[in-house]
Amino acid sequence: MNQGAEPGDPTPGPAIVHRMLDGNRMLFEENRRLGGTLYPFCALELSRGDWQQHYHEVWHTLIDAKHRYDPGNVFASGPSLVDDRTRLERAP
Numbered sequence: 001m002n003q004g005a006e007p008g009d010p011t012p013g014p015a016i017v018h019r020m021l022d023g024n025r026m027l028f029e030e031n032r033r034l035g036g037t038l039y040p041f042c043a044l045e046l047s048r049g050d051w052q053q054h055y056h057e058v059w060h061t062l063i064d065a066k067h068r069y070d071p072g073n074v075f076a077s078g079p080s081l082v083d084d085r086t087r088l089e090r091a092p
Helices: 014-033 048-069 084-088
Strands: none
Touching: none
16 A cells, blocks of 8 residues: 555655665674675664764864865764864864
8 A cells, every 4th residue: 555645646655655764774783793895875864973983083084074074064964973062172
């Protein structure tokens, strides 16, 4: 049964989208547990911690570059890459 916004609407409803994102998260975590990596442009909401783990040792270099070259966060790489706390952080 389609749970879209309107009868005959081919778009999935919020419950289906949530279930799909949960499944994607499960696969992402299993892949990461096994040592895999993921190109971050996918159907998965990545948290700030996910981004930090993805960029690992270059995280602070990336944040410094974002501060220097993109202080307004115009060139976003994801909704959780840079948040208000990150804007205040600087690499040691």
